[in-house]
Amino acid sequence: MAGFLVANRKPVFIEEVITLKTWYVEDAGGGCRAFGEVLVLVCEETGEVYSARVPVTWTNKMGWEELVCQLMIDLMEKAQASRDDRFLVCSGNIFHTYHKWLSDHGYNWKTHKMDGLAHEAAENEFHRMVVEAGFPANIKLADRDYRSYYNEIEKWVSSDPARKQRYWKDREVRKKPAQPRYVLKSTLGRARNCHQCNQRIPPFSPAVELKYRQNGRKLRYFFHPACSPVKPLQCQLDRLEVPWKGGQLTGILVPCPEQIHCALCGRPVEPGEKTFYAYEDNRLLCGHPACFANTRSTGGIC
Numbered sequence: 680m681a682g683f684l685v686a687n688r689k690p691v692f693i694e695e696v697i698t699l700k701t702w703y704v705e706d707a708g709g710g711c712r713a714f715g716e717v718l719v720l721v722c723e724e725t726g727e728v729y730s731a732r733v734p735v736t737w738t739n740k741m742g743w744e745e746l747v748c749q750l751m752i753d754l755m756e757k758a759q760a761s762r763d764d765r766f767l768v769c770s771g772n773i774f775h776t777y778h779k780w781l782s783d784h785g786y787n788w789k790t791h792k793m794d795g796l797a798h799e800a801a802e803n804e805f806h807r808m809v810v811e812a813g814f815p816a817n818i819k820l821a822d823r824d825y826r827s828y829y830n831e832i833e834k835w836v837s838s839d840p841a842r843k844q845r846y847w848k849d850r851e852v853r854k855k856p857a858q859p860r861y862v863l864k865s866t867l868g869r870a871r872n873c874h875q876c877n878q879r880i881p882p883f884s885p886a887v888e889l890k891y892r893q894n895g896r897k898l899r900y901f902f903h904p905a906c907s908p909v910k911p912l913q914c915q916l917d918r919l920e921v922p923w924k925g926g927q928l929t930g931i932l933v934p935c936p937e938q939i940h941c942a943l944c945g946r947p948v949e950p951g952e953k954t955f956y957a958y959e960d961n962r963l964l965c966g967h968p969a970c971f972a973n974t975r976s977t978g979g980i981c
């Protein structure tokens with residue numbers, strides 16, 4: 680199915696377009712005190728534009744950059760962007776977690792001073808959102824004078840209390856947290872209660888931990904991975920899947936808190952040693968990873 684696709688000036692082989700695209704990632708609206716930011720994922724060769732809107736505020740305690748990263752992952756999925764594609768990403772703070780995620784997942788990417796279609800698409804999407812809310816469509820960004828354009832939007836939003844309530848940007852939720860707030864890890868030796876379903880999460884089980892500060896207090900909650908309101912971007916869970924009685928047994932690898940005896944070889948496992956824990960029905964099995972191991976899943980990043 681080889682052929683030519685004429686995109687912009689230069690002809691491009693269709694095969695090449697399918698196997699390797701260059702995606703531009705840009706945002707708009709960050710400087711406006713009203714409305715959430717708009718994110719775009721744009722391919723110039725094909726003219727594809729995918730966009731997402733960051734809400735004005737949110738309540739799930741997710742960090743701003745975490746939320747942006749999640750929205751970008753969703754856009755990439757929608758666009759069927761592949762790991763072979765190239766990503767040129769705006770260098771702004773808003774994308775810092777996303778930059779890290781791209782690196783951690785082996786994507787070919789770098790920061791880029793945005794111009795052309797991606798920049799235009801982001802501005803257009805922001806304008807479209809503002810107009811959908813009722814802002815006069817004829818007041819547009821002119822000569823890249825963002826301040827005047829945003830002033831008009833801010834004036835329009837704050838002129839009506841109900842409108843202001845709905846569209847004023849929440850700066851508080853956008854403050855950078857010290858670390859990702861949702862992390863996939865394990866309960867270690869303690870049972871926890873799921874903050875969502877209120878059911879027990881047994882010791883040595885996968886769990887999502889949510890940690891944040893509120894009024895100077897450190898708060899920490901646990902969720903069953905399926906109950907977590909947010910898909911964690913960070914993973915501190917080392918999983919191991921082993922063939923077991925004709926099927927599979929999935930467990931976790933964590934340092935042993937106290938001396939135990941390996942369920943397979945019977946020899947002791949010393950405290951601090953990496954140990955395999957898994958549930959067979961409701962019975963906790965543990966022991967040397969090497970005694971259980973055969974096929975090992977990757978750990979590290981989700």
Ligand SMILES: [Zn+2]
Pocket residue numbers: 873874875876877878902903906
């Ligand atoms: Zn739960």
Ligand SMILES: [Zn+2]
Pocket residue numbers: 941942943944945946966967970
């Ligand atoms: Zn053993």
